[in-house]
Structures are given as C-alpha cells and as structure tokens.
Amino acid sequence: MPVIDIEALKTPYSLAFMGKLNIPHNEMGLLRFLERIFPRLVSEYPDIILYIIGDKATDAIKKHQQKWDRNIILTGYLDDFSALLNTTKAFVAPIYFGTGIKTKIIDAMGFGLPVITTAIGVEGLKVTNNKHIFVANNDDEFLKYVRLVFQNEQICQDISKNARDYVNSYHNFDLCKGQFYQLLEI
Numbered sequence: 013m014p015v016i017d018i019e020a021l022k023t024p025y026s027l028a029f030m031g032k033l034n035i036p037h038n039e040m041g042l043l044r045f046l047e048r049i050f051p052r053l054v055s056e057y058p059d060i061i062l063y064i065i066g067d068k069a070t071d072a073i074k075k076h077q078q079k080w081d082r083n084i085i086l087t088g089y090l091d092d093f094s095a096l097l098n099t100t101k102a103f104v105a106p107i108y109f110g111t112g113i114k115t116k117i118i119d120a121m122g123f124g125l126p127v128i129t130t131a132i133g134v135e136g137l138k139v140t141n142n143k144h145i146f147v148a149n150n151d152d153e154f155l156k157y158v159r160l161v162f163q164n165e166q167i168c169q170d171i172s173k174n175a176r177d178y179v180n181s182y183h184n185f186d187l188c189k190g191q192f193y194q195l196l197e198i
Contacts (some may be wrong), residue, residue: 023059023061024101024162025057025060025061025101025162026061026062026063026099026100026101026102027061027062027100027101027103027104027158028062028063028064028065028096028097028103028120028125029045029062029063029065029066029103029104029105030065030103030116030119030120031065031116032066032068033064033067033068033069033070033073034068034069034070037107037108037109038107039070039072039073040108040109041105041106041107041130042064042073043072043073043076044106044108044151045106045154046076046084048151049106049154049155049158050062050076050080050083050084052155053155053158054080054083056159060083061083061084062080062085062104063085063087063096063100064077064086064087065087065089065090065093065096066087066088066089067088067089069086069088073086074086094123097120097123097125098123100125101125101126101161101162101168102126102127102161102162102168103116103117103120103123103125103126103127104127104128104129104158105117105127105128105129105130105133106129106133106154107129107130109132112135112136113135113136113137114129114133117129117133117134117137117145118179120175121144121145121175121176121178121179122175122176122179122183124172124173124175124176125172126146126161126168126171126175127145127175128145128146128157128158128161129145129147130147130148130149131147131149133147134147138178138182139178143174144171144174144175144178145171145175146160146161146171
C-alpha cells in the first residue's frame with residue numbers, strides 16, 4: 013500500500029473519489045469524469061490533485077493516472093481515509109447508474125466535504141441542491157460546481173455545515189438504531 017505524504021501534496025485544488033474501482037458504475041462514472049471534465053480542470057488548475065481512493069483499479073483507470081501522474085493519486089484501498097478526506101477540498105461522485113443510497117456520498121458529507129454528484133447519486137437522500145450538495149445534470153454543470161468550490165470559500169463553508177447537519181439528522185447511527193428498534197417495537 014502506498015504511503016501518501018498529504019502535506020507534500022497539499023493544494024487548494026484537491027478532489028477525492030472513493031469506491032471499488034472495478035464496479036461498473038464506479039468505473040464508468042470515473043472514466044467519464046477523467047475523459048470529459050478532468051482535462052479541463054487541469055488546464056485551469058495545473059496543481060489540481062485528484063485522489064482516487066479504492067482498490068481494483070482497471071487498466072483504463074490506470075492509463076489515465078499514468079497520463080496525469082502529477083495530478084492523479086491512486087491510493088488503493090485505505091483502512092482509514094479520514095486524514096485524506098480532511099485535507100481535500102471536495103468530493104466528486106460522478107454516478108450515472110446504479111441503485112440504492114450511495115454511502116460514499118453520506119461518508120463525504122459527514123466529513124463536511126462539498127459533494128458534487130448527479131441526480132442518480134442523490135437518489136434516496138433528502139438533500140437539496142446548492143444547500144447540502146451539488147447536483148450536476150451534465151459535464152458543464154459538474155465543471156461549474158468544481159470551479160465554484162475552488163473559488164468561493166463561503167459557499168464551501170455553508171455546504172460543509174449543511175452537509176454535516178444533514179448527516180447528523182438523517183444518518184446518525186444512534187438515531188437510526190433507535191428508529192429501527194421503534195419499528196420492531198423493541
């Protein structure tokens with residue numbers, strides 16, 4: 013497992029993606045991001061770093077990492093990703109198909125990261141676009157929201173607070189456990 017010197021890589025222009033990389037919805041979404049959005053970001057923010065957290069990177073993902081070796085860090089699986097997420101400016105979740113609540117989004121919101129995702133990424137969540145999260149309907153909107161996060165600290169702070177509050181209100185373990193027991197009448 014690579015040792016990542018987060019301090020050495022610190023930049024105000026950092027993003028994170030997280031997931032098992034050989035699962036079709038993760039691979040396809042990440043590849044679309046790397047092909048359509050990331051080159052535009054690198055041209056605007058040459059010091060940008062994208063941390064790709066997860067194991068089982070496919071050859072296609074590795075090819076992009078090699079092309080952008082200064083800008084993309086493949087971390088592999090991390091037992092504890094908290095230090096990395098705590099130094100990252102935003103979390104990207106380009107999800108274009110799949111079912112169920114995407115726990116990676118809840119994890120990132122719990123860390124107070126502004127999350128940029130798609131309508132599929134927020135399915136099952138009671139979030140509001142531009143309040144708790146950013147929902148991009150196309151590549152240009154995805155790019156717009158990344159720029160916004162990089163350029164507007166106040167919006168980052170507002171989204172961060174709202175995201176944490178949302179997770180504490182709707183996805184708090186003790187609260188959910190109590191509601192579950194209540195359903196079971198225990």
